[in-house]
Amino acid sequence: MNKAAATQEAATPAAHRHIQHYRIAFSDCDPAQIVFFANYFKWFDTASREFFTACGIPSWRDTERERGIIGTPLLDAQAKFLSSATYGEDIEIETFVERWSNRSFVMHHVARRGDTVLVEGREVRIFAIRDPDDAKRIKAIPIPEDIKAACC
Amino acid sequence: MNKAAATQEAATPAAHRHIQHYRIAFSDCDPAQIVFFANYFKWFDTASREFFTACGIPSWRDTERERGIIGTPLLDAQAKFLSSATYGEDIEIETFVERWSNRSFVMHHVARRGDTVLVEGREVRIFAIRDPDDAKRIKAIPIPEDIKAACC
Amino acid sequence: MNKAAATQEAATPAAHRHIQHYRIAFSDCDPAQIVFFANYFKWFDTASREFFTACGIPSWRDTERERGIIGTPLLDAQAKFLSSATYGEDIEIETFVERWSNRSFVMHHVARRGDTVLVEGREVRIFAIRDPDDAKRIKAIPIPEDIKAACC
Amino acid sequence: MNKAAATQEAATPAAHRHIQHYRIAFSDCDPAQIVFFANYFKWFDTASREFFTACGIPSWRDTERERGIIGTPLLDAQAKFLSSATYGEDIEIETFVERWSNRSFVMHHVARRGDTVLVEGREVRIFAIRDPDDAKRIKAIPIPEDIKAACC
Numbered sequence: 001m002n003k004a005a006a007t008q009e010a011a012t013p014a015a016h017r018h019i020q021h022y023r024i025a026f027s028d029c030d031p032a033q034i035v036f037f038a039n040y041f042k043w044f045d046t047a048s049r050e051f052f053t054a055c056g057i058p059s060w061r062d063t064e065r066e067r068g069i070i071g072t073p074l075l076d077a078q079a080k081f082l083s084s085a086t087y088g089e090d091i092e093i094e095t096f097v098e099r100w101s102n103r104s105f106v107m108h109h110v111a112r113r114g115d116t117v118l119v120e121g122r123e124v125r126i127f128a129i130r131d132p133d134d135a136k137r138i139k140a141i142p143i144p145e146d147i148k149a150a151c152c
Numbered sequence: 153m154n155k156a157a158a159t160q161e162a163a164t165p166a167a168h169r170h171i172q173h174y175r176i177a178f179s180d181c182d183p184a185q186i187v188f189f190a191n192y193f194k195w196f197d198t199a200s201r202e203f204f205t206a207c208g209i210p211s212w213r214d215t216e217r218e219r220g221i222i223g224t225p226l227l228d229a230q231a232k233f234l235s236s237a238t239y240g241e242d243i244e245i246e247t248f249v250e251r252w253s254n255r256s257f258v259m260h261h262v263a264r265r266g267d268t269v270l271v272e273g274r275e276v277r278i279f280a281i282r283d284p285d286d287a288k289r290i291k292a293i294p295i296p297e298d299i300k301a302a303c304c
Numbered sequence: 305m306n307k308a309a310a311t312q313e314a315a316t317p318a319a320h321r322h323i324q325h326y327r328i329a330f331s332d333c334d335p336a337q338i339v340f341f342a343n344y345f346k347w348f349d350t351a352s353r354e355f356f357t358a359c360g361i362p363s364w365r366d367t368e369r370e371r372g373i374i375g376t377p378l379l380d381a382q383a384k385f386l387s388s389a390t391y392g393e394d395i396e397i398e399t400f401v402e403r404w405s406n407r408s409f410v411m412h413h414v415a416r417r418g419d420t421v422l423v424e425g426r427e428v429r430i431f432a433i434r435d436p437d438d439a440k441r442i443k444a445i446p447i448p449e450d451i452k453a454a455c456c
Numbered sequence: 457m458n459k460a461a462a463t464q465e466a467a468t469p470a471a472h473r474h475i476q477h478y479r480i481a482f483s484d485c486d487p488a489q490i491v492f493f494a495n496y497f498k499w500f501d502t503a504s505r506e507f508f509t510a511c512g513i514p515s516w517r518d519t520e521r522e523r524g525i526i527g528t529p530l531l532d533a534q535a536k537f538l539s540s541a542t543y544g545e546d547i548e549i550e551t552f553v554e555r556w557s558n559r560s561f562v563m564h565h566v567a568r569r570g571d572t573v574l575v576e577g578r579e580v581r582i583f584a585i586r587d588p589d590d591a592k593r594i595k596a597i598p599i600p601e602d603i604k605a606a607c608c
Contacts, residue, residue, distance in 0.1 A: 025502040026516070026527070030330060031213070031337045031391065032222045032280075033517070034290065037229060038193035038331065045190065046481040049543075059544045060482070061183070061489070065439075070184045071482070077189060078230040084290055087335065087505075088515045128184075135369075138186065138236055177350040178364070178375070178486060179494065183543065185365070185487045198329040201391075211392045212330070213337070217591075223330070239353075239487065240363045287521075335517070336526045336584075338594065341533060342497035349494065365487070374488045381493060382534040388594055432488075442490065442540055 016151055018051040020093040024085055034084040041077055044109040044121045047095040048072065051107070055151045068129040073138060075104060079121035085113055097151055098122070103142055168303055170203040172245040176237055186236040189271075193229055196261040196273045199247040200224065203259070207303045220281040225290060227256060231273035237265055250274070252300055255292055320455055322355040324397040328389055338388040345381055348413040348425045351399040352376065355411070359455045372433040377442060379408060383425035389417055402426070404452055407444055472607055474507040476549040480541055490540040493575075497533055500565040500577045503551040504528065507563070511607045524585040529594060531560060535577040541569055553607055554578070559598055 022043060030036040052072075053059075063069040085091060091113050098108040109121040127144060131137040174195060182188040204224075205211075215221040237243060243265050250260040261273040279296060283289040326347060334340040356376075357363075367373040389395060395417050402412040413425040431448060435441040478499060486492040508528075509515075519525040541547060547569050554564040565577040583600060587593040 023506075025498075026505055027334055027340045027342065027498050027501055029335045031333045031335065032225065032290065033335045034225070036194075036197075036331045037226050038190050038197065041190035041193055041229075042188075042481075042483050045188075045483055049482055050479075053544070061439075061542070061544075073184065073186070073236070074189050074233050076230070076232050077193075078228070080228050081226050084225070086517070088509070088517075135365075138184065175354075177346075178353055179346050179349055179492045181487045182483055183485045183487065183489045188483045190483065194329075194331050197331055201330055202327075205392070213390070213392075213591075238365070240357070240365075287517075336529065336594065338529070340498075340501075341530050342494050342501065345494035345497055345533075346492075349492075377488065377490070377540070378493050378537050380534070380536050381497075382532070384532050385530050388529070442488065 016051070016055055017094055017096045018047065018054045020047045020050055020095065022091055022093065024087045024089050024091060026087045029087050034086050037079070037081060040079055040081075040111060040119045040121065043093055043111070044077075044079070044095075044107075044123060047093045047109055048107050048123060048125070051095045051097075052147075052151070057147055057150060067144075069141070069144070070128055070130060070138065072125040073128050074123050074125050076124040077121070078123075079119050081119050083113075083116050083118050085111075085118050089113055091118060100143060100148055100152075103140055105143060105148075168203070168207055169246060169248045170199065170206045172199045172202055172247065174243055174245065176239045176241050176243060178239045181239050186238050189231070189233060192231055192233075192263060192271045192273065195245055195263070196229075196231070196247075196259075196275060199245045199261055200259050200275060200277070203247045203249075204299075204303070209299055209302060219296075221293070221296070222280055222282060222290065224257075224277040225280050226275050226277050228276040229273070230275075231271050233271050235265075235268050235270045237263075237270050241265055243270065249303055252295060252304075255294055257295060257300075320355070320359055321398055321400045322351065322358045324351045324354055324399065326395050326397065328391045328393050328395060330391045333391050338390050341383070341385060344383055344385075344415060344423045344425065347397055347415070348381075348383070348399075348411075348427060351397045351413055352411050352427060352429070355399045355401075356451075356455070361451055361454060371448075373445070373448070374432055374434060374442065376429040377432050378427050378429050380428040381425070382427075383423050385423050387417075387420050387422045389415075389422050393417055395422060401455055404447060404456075407446055409447060409452075472507070472511055473550060473552045474503065474510045476503045476506055476551065478547055478549065480543045480545050480547060482543045485543050490542050493535070493537060496535055496537075496567060496575045496577065499549055499567070500533075500535070500551075500563070500579060503549045503565055504563050504579060504581070507551045507553075508603075508607070513603055513606060523600075525597070525600070526584055526586060526594065528581040529584050530579050530581050532580040533577070534579075535575050537575050539569075539572050539574045541567075541574050545569055547574065556599060556604055556608075559596055561599060561604075 060071040098106040107123045111119040126140040128138040131139045212223040250258040259275045263271040278292040280290040283291040364375040398414045402410040411427045415423040430444040432442040435443045516527040554562040563579045567575040582596040584594040587595040
């Protein structure tokens, strides 16, 4: 990285970050008494949407009506489970966009209970419209520049 | 099967594979009309357990009572979403153990609708007992050799 | 069966009944080791739809496109929990329409494990279209006669 | 408050009431774009537990260890669906105990979006321990007087 870039990076303020608070429910846990892992993927998905809401992006219902965008389906989801949690515990999920590409972006999530990191997750997402040739299927579009700008 | 193929198979015995059939329900789908992705993680988890059942491993309830093993919690889960599916469609999930290590193993899942691959998933799992120092937490143990032997 | 019973049966023709089979998954159960009760409502909902499918009714996706019907939302749901069940157990859900009114109908569900009745449920449902005045809301319509006829 | 009202209130002391706030997530909704009804039962269950927490009752994990009580399983659950809601909307759930009997009690829940009542629910619950004769099953006990006293 040359000096100009370094300077620019120093000047580039930290990306938007969103914090979601959640108290774990009895029914979020399985017979092993701990959070059933797939719930983290659900919570990360909600955190992704809340991130957009915090950046001022209208609901996907509105974007579908106005410009056909039905949301940000996933190409890939991955999570590393570092520590377990159980019901009655309060957690928070920190969310930010780690990388923007032309047709996809990476959301990064960290779930914590106090200082303990519970789960780290990454989602590779696209922006999608309904497939004009088959209403049962969906289709990727290039990242909408205005949405990206609102989130950086 | 010709002789060469038979020989090769003897040298690399086919791992156990389990096929799980499922019809997608209305409530498995989200407002984008497609399966909410986190459900695949739930179905993969069920397929993992059904794999063990097909190999003759007792329920985790029984293993907990008999030897403390509460199940196979995840260190890592990852899925690649290749094609979407919707309610009323019949899918199948093929499951096998891709790799056994000393303290963890990798389960591989492929969800298909007919010949179309929908989702490919990998889970890194451990065998766990309850943490003797904290009943709210869990603890990894070495892979039980008898269980591994039953699954290979 | 004696003649009186046969006559009575002729006067009250057996309604269509649908049987749904399901093996309870680990993640269907809560830390009390038993099925989390709300899952029965999900399974009853699926059984309701499978009942319609067995009667030849197209998917709600098709009915929405063809005649605006988005499905059969609930006015009321009720369940009585008689016996608990846990993961690895096989259950079946028997479903039939108990009563048709002008604008609603009652579905009856019985979940059993072998001869043991686990849960009895009733759903009061309507047929709905999207509210023409507010796309975020829905609206009841009279029971479609052709659908009722196909289910009796 | 005038004197008559004050007298009446003294005669019928206000029961504990708990308010739970929740923002509806995308994945709480189904392809009809509205909350999948069974989620209300899950939220009511969580609200029931949060009610007890607000009254100072320890977690069921602690009560199981200390006195065998695994929680408050349901005998009956019922809900009336009055208005639909969708993702991004903020709702609140008001919860109180409507009636205490010797071996069961009735929890009443009202879900609202602003002034609009969405769902009214009732749960008939017992206090349970694990069945000493069959660890896979559960068993009702009389209402623990100390817990009842803490909630009135």
